[in-house]
Amino acid sequence: MIRLHHVAKEYPRTGVALSHLTFQIKKGEFVFLTGPSGSGKSTLLKLLLMEEKPTEGEVWVSGVSAKKARRRDISHLRRRLGVIFQDFRLLEDRTAEANVRFSLEVTGAPKSAFAQKVNRALTQVGLASKGTSYPRELSGGEQQRVAIARALVNDPFVILADEPTGNLDERATRGVFQLLKDINASGTAVVMATHDLDLVRNSNYRVIELNHGRVVYDSAETPPPGTGMTPPGGLPGSLLFPASDKPAGTN
Template identity: 55%
Template structure:
C-alpha cells in the first residue's frame, strides 16, 4: 500500500531531511513513526501525501508512483490518504459539522448527501452531540476528533497522523488513539508520527519505525 525505497530528501536551505529511507506499510497495518523533533517524521508523511517529492529514491502509494504521478492525479491520491495534524487545522469560523461538510463539498459530494454524511462521520468519532459547536467551544480532544472526521470524509484507505496527540492531555490523547485503533480495525492503514517515547512504549504491540537524523534506524517489524 505504501512503499518507500531508498528515499532521500534534501531542502535547498536546511539540507538533508531524509537519507535513504526504505520501508513498506501494508493494507490495514498500524505503525508508529517515532524519533526526536527534526528526525524527518513530518517529511516522511509529506512524501506519502505527495506534498513534496523525494530528491532521490521512490515513494509508492497504492498505484501512484512519485516518479510517474501526473499533477492532475494528486487530488485523487490525497482522497485515499487522510491527514491529521497536531494543530487540527480546523476553520474557526465554521462549526464542527461545517468543517466536515467543507471537506465533502470541496471533493464534489452532491449537496443533498452532505448533511447525512456529516452526521455519520461525527457519530463515528463520537461527536454527534457537538455538531453545532465551533472549534473554540471544543476541547483539544474534541477538536482532534473533528479533524479525524474531516480526514475520513473522503473515505481514505490510509490515515496519516502527524503528532495527533501532541497538544492533548493524556486522557484526550488516549481517546484519539483509541479512535485510530478502531478505524484501523475497520481496515484503514494508520501511520502515526509521534515523538512521545512513553506513549509508544505503552503500545509495544504496534510496529515502530524509528527515525534519527533523517535515517531509519529501527523497524520493529524487521
C-alpha cells in the same frame, strides 16, 4: 499500499532531511513514526501526501508514483487519504459539521451525500451532539475528534496523523489514540508520527524510528532489545532502545 525505495530528500538551505529509506507499509497496518524533532517524520509524511517529491529514490502510495504522478493523479489520490494535524487546523468561523463538510466540498463529493456522511463521521468520533458547536466551544480533545471526523468523511484507505496527540492532555490523548485504534480495526491503515514514547512502548503496533533522516529501528525487521535477537548494547541512534540499554537478564 505504501512503498519507499532508496528514498532521499534534500533541501538547498537545510541539507539532507531523509536518506536511504526503504520499507513498505501494508494495507490496514498501524505504524508509529517516532524520532526526535528534526528527524524527518514530517518530511516523510509530506512525501506520502505527495506535497513534495523525493530527491532520490521512489515513493509509491496506492500504486501512484511520486515522481511520475500528474497533478490530476495526486488530486485523485488525496481524496482517498485522511490527514490529521497536531494543531487541528479547523476553520474557526465554521461549526463542527461545516468543518467536516468542507472536506467533502473540496474533494468534489456529491452534495446529496453530504448530510449522511457528515453525520456518520461525527457519530463515529462520538460528537454527533456537537455538530453545531464552533471550535472555540470545544475542548482540545473534541477539536481533534472533529479533525479526525474530517479525515474520515471521505472513507480513506489510510490516515496520516502528524503528532495528533501533541497538544492534548493525558486523558484526551488516550481517547484520541483509542479512536485511531478503532479506525484501524475497521480496516483503515494508520501512520502516526509521535513523540509519545510511552504510548509507543505500551502498544503492539509496528514502530519505524527515524534519527537524522535515517531509519534506526523498524520493529517489522528488528525485535526490541531483551528478546535475545538484537545487539546486546541496544540500537545505535535509537531513543526507544538506546545503545545504553541492555537486554533483560544482563549485568
